[in-house]
Amino acid sequence: MIIFVFISIAYLILMISLIYGWQQIPEFSSNFSTAETGFSIIIPFRNEGENLPVLLKSLAELQYPADKFEISLINDASEDDSVEICKNFQQNYPEFSIKILENNRQSNSPKKDAITTAIEKAEFKYILTTDADCRVPKLWLQTLNDFIKNTQAALVAGPVSLIPPSPPITPPEEGRNVKPFRAFEELDVLSLQAAGAGAFGIEQAFMCNGANLCYRKDAFLEAGGFSGNNEIASGDDVFLLQKFQQKKYKVNFLKSQEATVQTQSQKSFRALISQRIRWAAKAPAYKSLFSKFAGAIVLLMNVGLLVGAVLALMEIWPYYPVLIIFLLKFNVDFALLYLSAKFFKREEVLRSFFWSSLAYPFFSTYVALKSLVSGYEWKGRKFRS
Template identity: 45%
Template sequence: MIWFLILILICYAILILSLAFGFTKIDEFKSENIIERTTFSVIIPFRNEAEDLPTLLKSISELKYPKELVEFILVDDDSSDDSVEIIETFLETVFNTNIRVIANNRASNSPKKDAISTAIKIAKNNWIVTTDADCIVPKKWLKSLKNFIQKNNPKMVVAPVNYKVKNNFLEQFQLLDFMSMQGTTIGGFGIDFPFLCNGANLAYKKEEFLKLNGFEGNNNIASGDDIFLFEKFIKADKKSVKYLKSKEAIVTTYPVKTWTDLINQRTRWAAKTSDFSSIKIKLIGLLVLLTNLLVVTSLFAGSIEIIFIPFIIKMIIDLFLFLPTIRFFNHKSSFFKWYVLASLLYPFFSLFIILKSNFFKYKWKNRAFKK
């Protein structure tokens, strides 16, 4: 048992240190004054987002990008609140903003994939950008994306997403989890093994989306509008998928407000992992699962010398990736106050989510789904 534990921790350390090294290998992109024009179609699905839409719309209105070069397609996925009315009221007060609202055309088990597909059919521009209704887009978002595209000629661009959190345990715990995913995403690109992305800040060519038959083949899975499409682009031409590491391009979103919502959200995210096509990604998932399982079991080992050793080792290993990540996303001040407690809870939480995602239903936007 001890030797197995040591072996798992060594493998886990190699993984995290490799990703930390990869994080530093991705240079921060500095926007240049590139004259070439790029047109975008920004697609934003929404369902009952009356609380968050005003903030999103305000950030859209403040974008520093020529209005004639971008259209915004907001896709209403059967909202029962006044989301549509909020958008219409906004359009009455803000002029020269190319925003339109369309209804989702449901055709599969995945409402969000249907919403994106519905919008792509009518999108005027070749570059599709997706984000979420509970996000805030930075002023230089599209300018940074345009400059990156012109300089690197990609077919898909993965970009950073941040959390805006309050100083309480629930939100700081979510930040810990989310920053681990963001650091892993960047680190994966840095070691030439990209395997994560986030649909809240993702861009790709419409022509390539259509060539790859969009979400066909995985639209029976409720979530994964980002990762399964990402896998298709990687398989078709890995070198054409790039990461935009730029503070000017960071889209900001919010953590959920209750533990129940967090469990449902993370269960939805975890439900798609077994459908990844890459064996390497599944092995990474298995390694993380075993590491968390061994940390949890060691806490009940009964020996004072053993109880906290794996937990402390894992917490130290994780810092190698967390430190550059929180520095990039500017979370230094609040992070360490909650780090130990969040790290202690996380293995239990992770194992619970894996169990729930495989055997139980979860709710998303007041709809019930099962793996």
């Protein structure tokens, strides 16, 4: 019980620190300054025929001079009509510089190889990555241009949210209902966004998302690119962030609704678990002490709640300390999630927070343990943790 109490105190301190960090980051809006920054937008894809039209349509609507950005689409052995969709996009928008490349596989990480393949041919100073199942905002590049001019950051992590359910349900009051599975996933995404940004706010950045990540090409090359972790299938974002920090490059979080990239929700609970196992599998390779501490405390807190609940039911532990700790965790988690949900204008999903908070310890514990003992499937390929 004493150990559980100490873990709980550490967890509360961690969450309060992340809440403070989130609030320390000011919201940023574009001031529509002169477009000076050049961007090489890099998008790896594999069997994304269903999602690419949404992404490509959003890219065509970018409000930024066409001579200041290029789009590199890297095919990773697709077996559907993804390449044909990309070629049609290239033909329909001749005013854009669009490259369709084949992935040059060199490691155990197809995505890192694809990004590296594109960077070798990139013409602009800043690399900007997103995923094929995303949708980018019209002012994405303009906002990044303004932010980079203000901060001179070598790496900018941008916000990511789920694409809202569509078509919208009418009448409006019925739109308050969110499917339980999707609500659970969205709350998880909101918590990850808030935690990641909060860590930037206290200068302990350890998490970002490759669906919205911008960095200088020369800094990437000076840091050695993905070398040293390219045998880990995922982590093109987190490991690069850690490398930039080791090199003392300036890294920032862009807290801007105008620069928020939206991504598709997972199609099933099984797909969600597989995705989270993939994310968790890279955690043992983290080098940041803060990231190791945060990951361990969050895991121990969730495991502790499960063990505490079982021992309380067996009347080995008194139930009230476990209940008090759960309520403290409930409130501090809600505070962080509320800030994130308010920023992304998704407050309605908080209606599912209570039952999600009961389910989350089971979910996170299972994902963490599964990531340690088994592999996972990603884009039709199997990888070992």
